[in-house]
Amino acid sequence: MSAKKTSDDWLMSEVTAGRIDTVxxxxxxxxxxxxxxxxxxKDFVEHGSTTLGFCDGMIVCDIxxxxxxxxxxxxxxxxxxxxxxxxxxREARPMGWRPRxxxxxxxxxxxxxxxxxxxxxxxxxxxxxxxEAVGLVVTTSAExxxxxFDSDAKPNQAFTADxxxxxxxxWLNALTASWIPVRYCHPGFDPGSFRLGIDELSPLELAQxxxxxxxxxxxxARVEGGDAIFMTRRPGGAEPALLQVTVTLKPFQExxxxxxxxxxxxxxxxxxxxxxxMRMTDVxxxxxxxxxxxxxxxxxxxxxxxxxxLATVLAxxxxxxxxxxxxxxxxxxxSRSAQLLESYWLRDWLGEPFxxxxxxxxxxxxxxxxxxxxxxxxxxxxxxx
Amino acid sequence: MSARWLxxxxxxxxxxxxLTRVRNDRADDGVxxxxxxxxxxxxxxxxTVGSLLLVPDRSTERPNPFSADAGLVVGSLVEDDGTPSAWxxxxxLVHVLETFNRAGYRIQAAAELEFFLLNPMTQKPLWSDxxxxxxxxxxxxxxxxxxIRRQLVExxxxxxxxxxxxSGGQVELNIRHAPAQDAADYTVLSRYFAREIVRSSGLDATxxxxxxxxxxxxxxxxxxxxWVGAKNVMHENRNLSPLACHYMAGQLAHMRELALLGSxxxxxxxxxxxxxxxxxxxxWGIDNRTVAVRAIxxxxxxxxxxxxxxxxxxxxxxxxxxQFASGLDGIRRLLPLEPPVVGNAHETKVKGRLPxxxxxxxxxxxxxxxxxxHLGVTADLFEGVLRPELEEVIGNSSDWERRRYISAI
Numbered sequence: 160m161s162a163k164k165t166s167d168d169w170l171m172s173e174v175t176a177g178r179i180d181t182v183x184x185x186x187x188x189x190x191x192x193x194x195x196x197x198x199x200x201k202d203f204v205e206h207g208s209t210t211l212g213f214c215d216g217m218i219v220c221d222i223x224x225x226x227x228x229x230x231x232x233x234x235x236x237x238x239x240x241x242x243x244x245x246x247x248x249r250e251a252r253p254m255g256w257r258p259r260x261x262x263x264x265x266x267x268x269x270x271x272x273x274x275x276x277x278x279x280x281x282x283x284x285x286x287x288x289x290x291e292a293v294g295l296v297v298t299t300s301a302e303x304x305x306x307x308f309d310s311d312a313k314p315n316q317a318f319t320a321d322x323x324x325x326x327x328x329x330w331l332n333a334l335t336a337s338w339i340p341v342r343y344c345h346p347g348f349d350p351g352s353f354r355l356g357i358d359e360l361s362p363l364e365l366a367q368x369x370x371x372x373x374x375x376x377x378x379x380a381r382v383e384g385g386d387a388i389f390m391t392r393r394p395g396g397a398e399p400a401l402l403q404v405t406v407t408l409k410p411f412q413e414x415x416x417x418x419x420x421x422x423x424x425x426x427x428x429x430x431x432x433x434x435x436x437m438r439m440t441d442v443x444x445x446x447x448x449x450x451x452x453x454x455x456x457x458x459x460x461x462x463x464x465x466x467x468x469l470a471t472v473l474a475x476x477x478x479x480x481x482x483x484x485x486x487x488x489x490x491x492x493x494s495r496s497a498q499l500l501e502s503y504w505l506r507d508w509l510g511e512p513f514x515x516x517x518x519x520x521x522x523x524x525x526x527x528x529x530x531x532x533x534x535x536x537x538x539x540x541x542x543x544x
Numbered sequence: 545m546s547a548r549w550l551x552x553x554x555x556x557x558x559x560x561x562x563l564t565r566v567r568n569d570r571a572d573d574g575v576x577x578x579x580x581x582x583x584x585x586x587x588x589x590x591x592t593v594g595s596l597l598l599v600p601d602r603s604t605e606r607p608n609p610f611s612a613d614a615g616l617v618v619g620s621l622v623e624d625d626g627t628p629s630a631w632x633x634x635x636x637l638v639h640v641l642e643t644f645n646r647a648g649y650r651i652q653a654a655a656e657l658e659f660f661l662l663n664p665m666t667q668k669p670l671w672s673d674x675x676x677x678x679x680x681x682x683x684x685x686x687x688x689x690x691x692i693r694r695q696l697v698e699x700x701x702x703x704x705x706x707x708x709x710x711s712g713g714q715v716e717l718n719i720r721h722a723p724a725q726d727a728a729d730y731t732v733l734s735r736y737f738a739r740e741i742v743r744s745s746g747l748d749a750t751x752x753x754x755x756x757x758x759x760x761x762x763x764x765x766x767x768x769x770x771w772v773g774a775k776n777v778m779h780e781n782r783n784l785s786p787l788a789c790h791y792m793a794g795q796l797a798h799m800r801e802l803a804l805l806g807s808x809x810x811x812x813x814x815x816x817x818x819x820x821x822x823x824x825x826x827x828w829g830i831d832n833r834t835v836a837v838r839a840i841x842x843x844x845x846x847x848x849x850x851x852x853x854x855x856x857x858x859x860x861x862x863x864x865x866x867q868f869a870s871g872l873d874g875i876r877r878l879l880p881l882e883p884p885v886v887g888n889a890h891e892t893k894v895k896g897r898l899p900x901x902x903x904x905x906x907x908x909x910x911x912x913x914x915x916x917x918h919l920g921v922t923a924d925l926f927e928g929v930l931r932p933e934l935e936e937v938i939g940n941s942s943d944w945e946r947r948r949y950i951s952a953i
Contacts, residue, residue, distance in 0.1 A: 181690060183679045184705070194677035196705035196718070197689065199697055211705075212840075214833060217677055224674035224710065235819055235888040238832030241840070257683065270831070270842065374680040381684050 170251040170261055174200045182251060183262040184211055186244045187367065189219055189279060189517065190432065191464030193374040195244075200261065204248050212241030218267055218278055219516045221523060222433070229519035232277045232512065242267045242275060255336025256329070256375055262337075264367045276512040279466035283362055286473045286508055293480070296409040298359045299469060300342075303369060305376065305400040305461050306351040306393065310384030314351025326380055326387075327353050333375050339368045349397040359407070362469045369402065369465035389461040391436040399439060400461035402468055406476065408453040414479055419444045422475040423457065424489035426505055428496045428521045429471045434528040436460035437493050474508035494529070496521035549614035552600050553733055554621065555633055556582050557922075557929050558808065559859025561736035564598055565614060574599045574622065582621055582631045583925060585932050586809065596621045596629050604729055609698035610737065616699060618729045630921035633861035634728075640865040640918060641725055644872055649777070651868055652769045652848075654704075654721035655731040658762035658856050659738065660713045660755060661685065662748040669713025669759070670747065681708045688745045689715060692738050699737070701730045710821070711759035721767060721848075728864045731764075735860070753812035753855035761815035761822055762856035764806065766867060767840075769848040779847035784839055789881040792828050792837050792849055794874015795867060796882070796896075799826050799836060799853065801912035802866040803898055803905045806854025808930060810902035810937040815855060817900075818890075823853055825889040826896035828881070834889040836898065853898060862919070862926065869918035906934050 173179040182203045185195035194217055203209060216226035216233040228234045244265035254260040267278040274281035290297055307315035307326045315326050331344045340358040347354050357368055376387035389400045423430065423442040431437045445456040455476065459468040487502050496518045499505055505514060550568040552575070555561050566575050574597030583590035600617040608616035621632035628635035644651060661670040675681035682689060689706045696703045702720035709716045717738060719730050735751060742749040754761035769778045770791060778788035807813060815822035823836035828849075830839050838850040854863040873879075885892050899905035906927070909915060915923040 180694065181686075183682070185679055193679040195679050196677065196707040197679075197682055197686070197693070198705045199693060199703060202702075202704070202720075213677060220676075224676045235834060235890070238829055238834050238885075238887060238889070239821075240831035240833070257686070260686075262679070374683070377680050378683040 168249075170200065170248045171204045173253075173261070174204050179253070179259055179261050181260045183254065183260065184209065184244065184246045185262055185264045186213070186218075186267050186278075187264070187280060187370045187464065187466060188217055189277070189464060189467070189520070190222060190462075191279075191370055191373070191466070193370045197260075203246075208245060208247045210243050210245045212243055214239050215242035218242055218275060219520065221520050227519045227523045229523070230516045232516045241270065242278075243270055243272070244268070245272070252338050253336060255338075256333035256379055262371070264370075276510050277516045279464050279470060279513075280363060280366060282509050282513050283366060283466045283470040283473070285510070286470045286477065287362055289508070290473060290477055294410075295412070297362060297473065298407045299362045299365045300359045300405045300407075301357045301365055301369060301465070302354055302401075302403040303357070303372060303461055304347055304352065304354045304398070304403075305373075305387055305389040306347070306349065306397070307353065307376070307380055307387050308351055308385050314349070315380075315385060316350060326383070326385070329379050330355075330376050333379060334372055337371060337375070339371060347398055352398060362473065363466070365404075366466035366469055391431065391433070391460040391462055392438045401458050402461045402463055402465060403456060403458045404465075404468055404472060406455045406457075406469075406472060408455070408476065409451060411448060411451050412453045412476070412480060414446055414453060414455065414476065416444050416446045418479050418486070419446070419455070419457075419475055421486035421489070422478055422483070422504065423471070425487050425502045426471050426475070426499065427490045428493055428499060429467050429517065430457075430459035430463055432460065432463050432467075432521065434493055434524055436462050437491075470509060474504065477508055478504035492525065493521045494525035496525075547608070547613060547615040549611070550600060551608060551611065551614045551616045552598055552619035553616070553736060554598055554619040555732055555859065555861065556584055557631060557633060557859065557926055558584070558586065559633065559857070559862070561732050563736070564619070568615060571600050571617075572602075577621060579631060582629075583929055585929050587932070590929065596623065596631060604726075606700045607698060609695045610740070618733070630925055633859050633865075633922065633926075636919050636922040637728055637861040637865040637868075638725065639920070640869045640872075643918075644868060647872060647875070649770045649772060649872075651724035652721045652771060653724040653727035653864065654767040655719050655727060655860070656763075656765040656767075657717045657719075657731065657735060657738075657751070658709050658714060658764075659717075659735075659749050659751045660711070660762065661688065661715060661742060662713065662750060664743075664746070664748040667748065669711065669756075672712040674710060674712065675708040676710045677707050682706070685715070688742055688747060691745065692717070692741050695741060696734055696737060699733065701734055703734070709760070711756075714760065714762065721769070724768075724864065724868065728861055731860050735856075751856040753807065753809070753857050754814035757814070760820060761812075763815065763822055763852060764854040764856045764858060764860065764863065766851045766854065766864065767848050768851065768867070768871070776844050776847060778849070779841075779844040783841060784847065787875060788839070788847075788849065790874045790877075790879055791871040792839065792874065793879035793881040794872065794877070795837055795849075795851060795870045796826050796828060797874060797879055798866070798870035798912075798914055800896055800898060801908045802870060802915060803853065804909040804930070805866040805926075806858045806863040807902075807905060808855075808858050808926075809933055812855040812857065813899065813901050813905070816898060819888070821852075823889065824898055824900070825885070825892060825894040826898060827885045827889045827892065827894045829885040829889065832885060832889065834887075835885050836889075839884070859926075862922075865919060866915070869914075873914070902937055903934065906930065
């Protein structure tokens with residue numbers, strides 16, 4: 160993914176030398192959470208390419224790992240069979256903040272090895288194949304923003320002090336040591352907030368790098384009793400936590416900012432997948448040209464799954480190049496996510512199974528929120544009404 | 545040079561593992577163990593007097609990562625004349641496996657153990673949110689889980705993987721498949737040392753089947769395949785073989801009467817309440833997590849069944865023995881297998897249901913001639929150790945009853 164290329168026998172040599180003893184065999188779920196199992200590294204390198212089974216509910220679960228009965232792919236009625244993830248030791252990379260560990264990602268498949276149509280990484284691969292088939296070369300980079308908080312729930316003031324052990328610097332070093340090509344990390348506008356820039360990678364590698372970056376941030380912060388927060392809107396008008404992806408298309412393509420904004424407006428729940436994230440009102444799109452390439456930058460929520468964001472943005476590019484002319488209506492609320500299925504281009508590019516298994520989860524979140532009495536209501540109306 | 549001491553791991557009839565340290569050069573003479581301890585109940589020593597001999601099974605000798613001065617071995621309980629004791633659950637499994645071997649088969653098995661990590665001060669789960677398979681949450685507790693994996697591997701126990709499980713504080717330990725006797729010993733040692741490592745890390749652990757009403761329970765899933773020579777005879781033409789079907793039919797036929805072996809206290813039956821990943825129907829299905837026996841059809845080497853009923857706190861030797869004996873009975877009698885459950889087994893009409901309470905399970909086990917035939921006197925002794933629980937559970941008023949009824953009635 161990286162600053163330092165993997166070599167076929169990197170893991171083998173590290174294990175043989177006793178420097179690595181554990182590997183996290185990994186996949187990303189629909190919400191971009193990093194899932195998997197830790198296994199002894201020696202077994203993994205000796206066995207070679209390994210296929211692991213996981214309860215398939217975990218690819219369509221909600222933010223609390225709950226599986227909604229309405230998701231057709233997996234629920235009690237399907238019996239929760241295994242999804243399979245095949246992992247290749249040659250793809251392993253160091254887990255930079257854990258000196259004796261490595262990690263490797265795989266794409267979820269069924270037991271016959273066919274990529275799962277509900278897995279964001281598989282959908283991203285499918286979108287890429289279509290773009291590559293028409294001669295497009297796609298590279299991507301990203302800026303991820305969020306905030307570190309200390310154990311007392313106050314913003315981490317790392318950037319204001321000259322301390323190398325402060326969280327953002329530990330994080331930066333950890334990611335670099337994980338061969339993630341981090342370009343910068345600087346403070347955001349609000350206390351504790353940060354912006355992390357990741358240099359160009361293939362879309363699938365970038366998606367995985369963002370999963371790792373978020374996981375590392377949380378783990379490093381939690382070890383100190385704090386947390387890394389990627390919830391989009393925080394109280395007090397703090398700047399939102401965003402995942403800004405930049406797509407470089409070669410050769411140059413004639414694209415319309417307005418059309419892309421319309422298309423991505425139809426896909427908003429995929430880019431802003433929670434009630435909180437949908438408080439963002441726009442899907443900002445910036446188009447530019449540099450020499451022979453087109454550059455497109457889109458802002459999504461930092462909560463969103465990175466593979467889903469990249470797949471959706473690239474699908475919009477593909478749809479625009481296909482000449483889609485009649486954009487549907489913008490989705491303004493998570494409860495209206497069923498509208499995703501009304502978009503021909505979304506069904507065509509992302510596939511109906513992906514949408515059909517995403518929509519119940521969005522609607523479930525919206526229904527939970529609708530039935531919740533919030534702190535705000537209590538504070539505002541209790542005793543007055 | 546062999547170690548000066550030998551740590552012998554052995555289990556009592558409830559399946560609790562004990563470690564006896566003995567002079568290595570005298571270990572083979574046997575160590576006296578009182579029946580009161582070997583047959584202790586949950587709350588008291590057994591009133592039975594007398595003693596047994598604990599002898600090491602030298603074929604299980606392995607490095608001891610927990611002591612520089614002692615070897616580590618698994619032991620069995622024998623009578624004075626050296627014959628296996630009926631108080632010894634491990635010997636009951638050995639007997640069942642010998643029967644299996646005489647029939648020409650050998651079993652490969654692997655266990656998945658679930659347990660909870662606890663805050664030792666509050667005895668509550670170490671975290672509250674759900675983090676199944678989370679690499680990030682796993683990283684936060686890797687100082688404990690990593691230690692468990694590494695030390696078990698040092699003890700030559702083939703740990704396959706570990707991960708956070710569904711409930712807050714819950715984790716899972718997977719052990720790689722091995723010949724059935726080894727698999728049972730590995731699981732016993734793993735359960736014992738995992739808890740010891742957790743405790744020495746400043747936390748606590750419990751394998752109790754269902755510690756909290758609103759959280760998932762902790763199960764013991766046993767993966768099993770049958771082999772003749774180098775061939776997995778559960779696999780045929782990319783499907784389950786007829787032999788595998790008879791084996792499963794046997795397990796289903798005896799599942800209700802032997803449920804007590806896998807769920808040996810009243811708490812374990814709460815796992816079956818409602819729609820959960822613990823089975824309630826005596827059923828099987830292909831790659832279905834709602835059934836009692838899940839068939840996993842893969843390559844020849846990977847095709848197997850997973851028995852999902854037992855609880856993590858059971859006597860592992862007896863649970864294994866009951867499952868294997870049932871399967872062999874299905875093969876011998878060529879028992880036919882019902883069609884697989886497709887969908888949610890909790891809501892499917894099936895021929896039988898697992899006992900929903902300890903009282904039901906005790907009744908079924910008491911009337912089981914199959915248990916006596918295959919476990920011998922051990923079955924009666926096991927039932928006897930559990931009988932006080934029956935009296936306790938029937939006689940006790942619970943906090944739940946008081947909360948629900950005291951002011952309403």
